[in-house]
Amino acid sequence: MQLARVIGTVVATVKNDSLEGRKLLVVQSLNANLEPQGKPLVALDAIGAGTGELVFWCRGKEASFPFKREDTPTDCTIVAIVDSESHVTNNGKGRRR
């Protein structure tokens, strides 16, 4: 799982039936110092996150587990909202593995 910032939304009217009613958000992955890292991705929202929030997301087949796991085509899902940025501590050091 990786930390990310929700930076936007995606609207798609025509979509696979299995994605009906799901919310799509644009997330920018962050490193342990909460700096942007890599390119933004589109994620399915499993918990009701909103733009600007600090979240973490999971990738791969596991991303479909919060939903009907055999019927939801997603490889990137927001699974939690971080309560506060002060909860993310890295002692001012570089990226933590």
Add this chain to the structure above:
Amino acid sequence: MIIARILGTVVSTQKDERLVGKKLLIVRPINVDGTDTSGYVVAVDTVGAGFHERVLVVAGSSARLAQGMKDTPVDAAIVGVIDTVDVMKD
């Protein structure tokens, strides 16, 4: 999932029987601001997308979880046609 733009089609007669009837499209990943990136992916279309449309592409084993794709040998599927992308300014 990534945002991509449809570049063209692929026609293949000799293929795995589970791919019969599936439309194959060439898509190029793009940035959220709509600018192109490099590279391309051949993806199976599950929504009826057309040339030059912006679409959502799901990759990996999740691609075959889309409706109508059960047990098909694919690792990239188009699962949505994008209307709008709203990204907040820094």
